[in-house]
Every structure is written in structure tokens, then in C-alpha cells.
Amino acid sequence: MTAVHPFAFEAPLPDSSGHFGRYGGRFVPEALIAALDELTVAYHAAKKDPDFLAEYDRLLRDYAGRPSRLYHARRLSEQAGAEIWLKREDLNHTGAHKICNVLGQALLTRRMGKKRVIAETGAGQHGVATATAAALFGLECVIYMGEVDTERQALNVARMELLGAKVVPVTTGSRTLKDALNEAFRDWVANVDSTHYVIGTAAGPHPFPALVRDLARVIGAETREQFDGLPDAVAACVGGGSNAIGMFHAFVPDPTVRLFGFEAGGDGADTPRHAATLTGGRPGVLHGARSYLLQDAEGQTIESHSISAGLDYPGVGPEHAWLRDTGRAEYRPVTDTAAMEAFKLLCATEGIIPAIESSHAVAGALSIVPELTAALGRPPRIAVCLSGRGDKDVSTAAHWFGLLHDQ
Amino acid sequence: MINKSLIGYLPAGFPTVDRGISAMLAMADAGVDLIEIGFPYSDPVMDGPVIQRASDIALAGGVRAADVFRTVEAVAATGTPAVVMLYWNLVEQYGVDAFARDLASAGGSGLITPDLIPEEAGEWLAASDRYNLNRIFLVAPSSTGERLAWTAQHCRGFVYATAVMGVTGARAESSTSAPTLVERLRKVTDLPIGVGLGVSTGEQAAEVASYADGVIVGSALVRCLLDADQPAGEAALRALVTELATATHSARES
Numbered sequence A: 001m002t003a004v005h006p007f008a009f010e011a012p013l014p015d016s017s018g019h020f021g022r023y024g025g026r027f028v029p030e031a032l033i034a035a036l037d038e039l040t041v042a043y044h045a046a047k048k049d050p051d052f053l054a055e056y057d058r059l060l061r062d063y064a065g066r067p068s069r070l071y072h073a074r075r076l077s078e079q080a081g082a083e084i085w086l087k088r089e090d091l092n093h094t095g096a097h098k099i100c101n102v103l104g105q106a107l108l109t110r111r112m113g114k115k116r117v118i119a120e121t122g123a124g125q126h127g128v129a130t131a132t133a134a135a136l137f138g139l140e141c142v143i144y145m146g147e148v149d150t151e152r153q154a155l156n157v158a159r160m161e162l163l164g165a166k167v168v169p170v171t172t173g174s175r176t177l178k179d180a181l182n183e184a185f186r187d188w189v190a191n192v193d194s195t196h197y198v199i200g201t202a203a204g205p206h207p208f209p210a211l212v213r214d215l216a217r218v219i220g221a222e223t224r225e226q227f228d229g230l231p232d233a234v235a236a237c238v239g240g241g242s243n244a245i246g247m248f249h250a251f252v253p254d255p256t257v258r259l260f261g262f263e264a265g266g267d268g269a270d271t272p273r274h275a276a277t278l279t280g281g282r283p284g285v286l287h288g289a290r291s292y293l294l295q296d297a298e299g300q301t302i303e304s305h306s307i308s309a310g311l312d313y314p315g316v317g318p319e320h321a322w323l324r325d326t327g328r329a330e331y332r333p334v335t336d337t338a339a340m341e342a343f344k345l346l347c348a349t350e351g352i353i354p355a356i357e358s359s360h361a362v363a364g365a366l367s368i369v370p371e372l373t374a375a376l377g378r379p380p381r382i383a384v385c386l387s388g389r390g391d392k393d394v395s396t397a398a399h400w401f402g403l404l405h406d407q
Numbered sequence B: 001m002i003n004k005s006l007i008g009y010l011p012a013g014f015p016t017v018d019r020g021i022s023a024m025l026a027m028a029d030a031g032v033d034l035i036e037i038g039f040p041y042s043d044p045v046m047d048g049p050v051i052q053r054a055s056d057i058a059l060a061g062g063v064r065a066a067d068v069f070r071t072v073e074a075v076a077a078t079g080t081p082a083v084v085m086l087y088w089n090l091v092e093q094y095g096v097d098a099f100a101r102d103l104a105s106a107g108g109s110g111l112i113t114p115d116l117i118p119e120e121a122g123e124w125l126a127a128s129d130r131y132n133l134n135r136i137f138l139v140a141p142s143s144t145g146e147r148l149a150w151t152a153q154h155c156r157g158f159v160y161a162t163a164v165m166g167v168t169g170a171r172a173e174s175s176t177s178a179p180t181l182v183e184r185l186r187k188v189t190d191l192p193i194g195v196g197l198g199v200s201t202g203e204q205a206a207e208v209a210s211y212a213d214g215v216i217v218g219s220a221l222v223r224c225l226l227d228a229d230q231p232a233g234e235a236a237l238r239a240l241v242t243e244l245a246t247a248t249h250s251a252r253e254s
Helices: A030-047 A050-064 A074-080 A098-111 A125-137 A147-152 A154-162 A177-191 A208-216 A218-226 A242-251 A318-326 A336-350 A356-376 A391-400 B017-029 B049-060 B065-076 B088-094 B096-105 B122-130 B145-154 B177-186 B202-209 B219-226 B230-253
Strands: A023-027 A070-072 A083-088 A116-121 A140-146 A166-170 A195-197 A233-238 A258-266 A282-286 A288-293 A329-335 A381-386 B005-011 B034-038 B082-085 B110-112 B134-136 B159-162 B193-196 B214-217
Touching: A023 A318, A030 A050, A030 A098, A030 A177, A030 A208, A030 B145, A050 A098, A070 A218, A074 A083, A074 A336, A074 A356, A083 A218, A098 A116, A098 A125, A098 A195, A098 A208, A098 A242, A116 A125, A116 A177, A125 A140, A125 A154, A140 A147, A140 A177, A147 A154, A147 A166, A154 A166, A154 A391, A166 A177, A177 A195, A208 A218, A208 A242, A208 A318, A218 A242, A218 A381, A233 A242, A233 A356, A242 A258, A242 A318, A242 A381, A258 A318, A258 A336, A258 A356, A282 B088, A288 A318, A318 A329, A329 A336, A329 A356, A336 A356, A336 A391, A356 A381, A356 A391, B005 B017, B005 B049, B005 B193, B005 B219, B005 B230, B017 B034, B017 B065, B017 B230, B034 B049, B034 B065, B049 B219, B065 B082, B065 B096, B088 B096, B096 B122, B110 B122, B122 B134, B145 B177, B159 B177, B177 B193, B202 B214, B202 B230, B214 B219, B214 B230, B219 B230
Parallel strands: A083 A381, A116 A140, A116 A195, A140 A166, A233 A258, A233 A381, A258 A329, B005 B034, B005 B214, B034 B082, B082 B110, B110 B134, B159 B193, B193 B214
Antiparallel strands: A023 A288, A070 A083, A282 A288
């Protein structure tokens, strides 16, 4: 494996106050500052602690099933006219990349002597992952989930409850992921002494964007090891952006590797119904950090829309805002329709049912083949982060494709 | 600026802009010393269910920055100082300097910024100096001594001490952490100290006024208007403000 442990890697950004250029920082109630400082100290100490790293590695290997495979999708590649490799995060325990983040944060929770974890969840993947880690570590666990999402992801609610978590449906605001975050912050302010907030994406106040990135960084670090040479491009879906930043980060210093983040375009990024924050939003402050967000002229958050609950979020992690502005990464919207076509194509050509979130990355990768081919003068080699499996989405897909005749 | 003062909060635009103004004028008339005007926001992470509901009603009614400034103007015209409480993105999108300018020209005396810490407040520190506005940052029981001093050093007008770890909302128990927090603050600042989060009765107000300079009440006032229609709601509001103001002011003599 890499000489430097992916988690122990020291990145130039954020700076010591948690900023990526003008993005990031801490826009939170003062009541949380002590806990954020405590977490920052614990996280930096853990990076240098061989026992922590050894235990984290053991959990990733023996419990989560890492390293995840890099798979050459031959039949998909043939259809695409490109060489497409899938980073199989869907094969992790709990079915997505989220497990790497929660195992790391659960270890930090124990290190800080806290006994209770809370988390927000959209699609339910992060909630399931957090409930899993809480069960493994014997921690009390409360998951906040928008009421709308508890309905469209009912199976994941059952999974979390089976794992011993309490799932609280959030009935305020748009009753989706952003409101679950609000409610989790409210819980955290009130219970910060006993509780760690396991933020599920590379967003929120410092140190979360850096911490979650470093815990997801293993995705790209492994891909870089596993790939024969360097890919021409890597692709990932972007909601809050944890799998994307995890996939991108090890490739940022490689100028020949283009980085593509695919956002949820919903009905189209030129319509009011989408979640393409970096395409259709502008800089502002939400959930503890400055980044791009979907907002009206006065700064009120606009509700996002996506077929994918995991991407249905009006904000995005601050490092993506930085990568966008510097031009190092490119962000483009993928509509619901395009994502569902890619979902079906991957099922049919490779026998892999992807998460609808990850289907955005597949669709996006297919869409960039012509321009990459033209630029390179040959078919491109693209590594796609298949961030999660689609079992949870079968009901949504069945409705979309009209496979349920009685409903 | 404040000496055993009652600070009352209502969001602008709740239940409508005009009725909100009418309620605030009633509060001023009933003895409130300073009015904290909330700028409703879509994602109020520091607020409990009562203020969330009121904010949602105001937002559904289409409240805008211009309505907030009109409310400030109406309150300031009574001679009762008006400060605006808001989440930072609203200022950032309006433009920090422009917001400070328009707040000052409406007669507002400053801003309470629950999700802004001094480290992130560079533009606001400059703009508040330029327009001579008060800047009220929050401190909490979890703040270290170093942070209490640092935050108080950047405040002007008063320091907002959050009595409990938690969001806004009336609480039956009075806070045990608040007196300790105020005592710690006194060691690092000469500014007046307002204590908020949880006060809803005259008894609680008197208790807070025994050690703090300002008693901040929000959710209990909002609830008067949530639970009733206009005449009854405003009457309940007047009665509660009178009770709270009497209790708070009684600490002046002692």
C-alpha cells in the first residue's frame, strides 16, 4: 500500500482555522466551539497514533472488507467506447463508502470518552453505517432523518432500528436531509458533553470537512495503487461530496488526471427542481461552513430536488467549492433521467445494481467519453467511484421503470 | 446601555409584518427595555420549536429584509432600542456593509449573531465600527476562559450569555450554569451581560436579574401570539411583558 497512511496524510488545506481559500471555517453557535476544538485535537493526535491507525486498519480490513476492488467493467466499457473501471465501494460492509467515515469517527468518539453518537441521514446509508458502528462499539445512537426520506427509504429505517438505533423523523422545513442536519445540530448543542455528532459528509464546521475527507481518502489512495498507471479521469457523484473528495484527493497532485464531480440535476439544472449546488448555486453559509449553496436572493435556503435521497441536499462540502473555483475539478449536473438510464445500463451490462447516487457518476462518466476521446485521440480510461449498492433503491427504480403493475 | 433590563424577542413578519410591528410596539409600551427583532431564516439551528414555527409562518408570509428594516424603524421610533438577531448568511447575501448601512439608517442599534464567532467576523467588525453599531456575540457555558475573554473583547453593547446548553425555548427549571457563566464573564469584561434561553416567568426573570444586567426572553413571548388570535394574543403578550419587566426592574433597587 501507499507509503503514507491515507488517513495520516497531511494535506496543505484546510489552513489551521479550517479554511479552503474563502470556503469552510466555522459558522456555528459558540456553544459548539469547545467540542469542535476537542475533536480537532483528538483527530490530529489519532493521525500520529500507531495504535489508532492499526485498529482503524484492522476494522477496515476485517470488518468493512477493504481494500475494495477496482473492477474493469468490460461490457459497460464496450458500450461506452472507453475503458471504465469501477471502484467497488458498494462491496463494503453496509453497502457504501460511508462505513470508512463512521468507523473512524466511532474510534474518535471512544477516544474522546463519549458514549452517545448522533447522525443525520438522507438516503439512510450514513444512518445505517452510523448505527452499525454504534452497535459495534456499544454506543447509544440517535439518527435524524427527514420525514420525507423515512418514507422513501423505509427499509433503511428498519435496518437502523434492527441495529439498535433510534430513528427520529424530522418534520420541520422541507423534511429532508438539510432539516435532519438542523435537528442533529440542535441535539448536539444540548448534549455536546456526552455526544459526538458523526457528520456523514465532508461538510459542516471545521474540522469535519477535513476529517471526513481524510477518512474517505482511502478510496482514491487505493484506486491509485490498483490502477495500472494513471487514469485519464476519475468520476464521482457529489451531494455533500464525501465519496467524491475521497476519490479525488489522492489524484489532486496529478495534473494529467481530470477530476469530475457529477451533481444531481433533478429535472434539469436549468429548472427549479435540482440539487446541483456547484452548478446552480452561489457562495454562502449553511450548516457551519461557507461553500456553494442553493439560496434565494436574500440567502434563504432553497429546497433541492433529486430522485436520489443521498444527493438531495442544497449545500456541498467547502473543499469542492475550492476545487471548483480553482478549476482543479469540474462539476456537472446529471438529470434524474440520465442517472436512471445509467442505473439500468449497469444492471444490464454488468449485473451490478448501483445506488441511484452512484448512477449519477456512471451517467456522468459516459457523458464525458466523447470530449475526452477527442482531447486524447484515443478512448479514455476512466475510474468511476461506485459509491454504493442499489438494494435500497429497487422500489424507486421499479416505480420509475413501471415494473410495479398494481401501484 | 442596559441595567436590569428586559430584552424581548419577536421575529419580524410574524404573524404578519404589520401585526408583528403592532406586537412590538405593545411590548415597548408594556415596559420592555430593548427589542430583539428576529430576521426569520430557513435553517435556524439555534432555535427550538416555538421560534421555528413563528419563523416558518413569517417566511411563508414572504418576509424580506425590507420588512425587517421597516420593523426596526417602527420600533426605534418609539425610543426603545432595537437590535436584529439573525443567522449570518442573511447578512452575507445582503452584503455586510450594505446591511450595516441600512440597519443604521433604520435606527437599529446592532446585531445579535448566533452563528458567527469573532474569528469569522472580520467584515462585520469593520462595518459595525463604520456605522457605529453594537455587535453582540454569544458565549456559552462550554466556552473556555480564554474564549470568554476573546469573545467579550469583540462585543459592543452587551454580551449575550446563553444560560443553558441548548436551543431557544422556555424551560421549567432555572439554569444553574448561568450564574457561574456570568461570574466567569465578569472577570474578563466590564460590558453588561444579558442572559437568555429558557426564561418564561416573572420568577425566573427576577432570579436572572439578580446576577445579570439583562434578561432575554423569546419563546415565551412568541407563544403568546402563536396560541391566540390578534386581540387576545397581544393582550397576553402585554400581560407577560408587564410581569417580566416588573420582576426584572425590581432588581434595580436591591
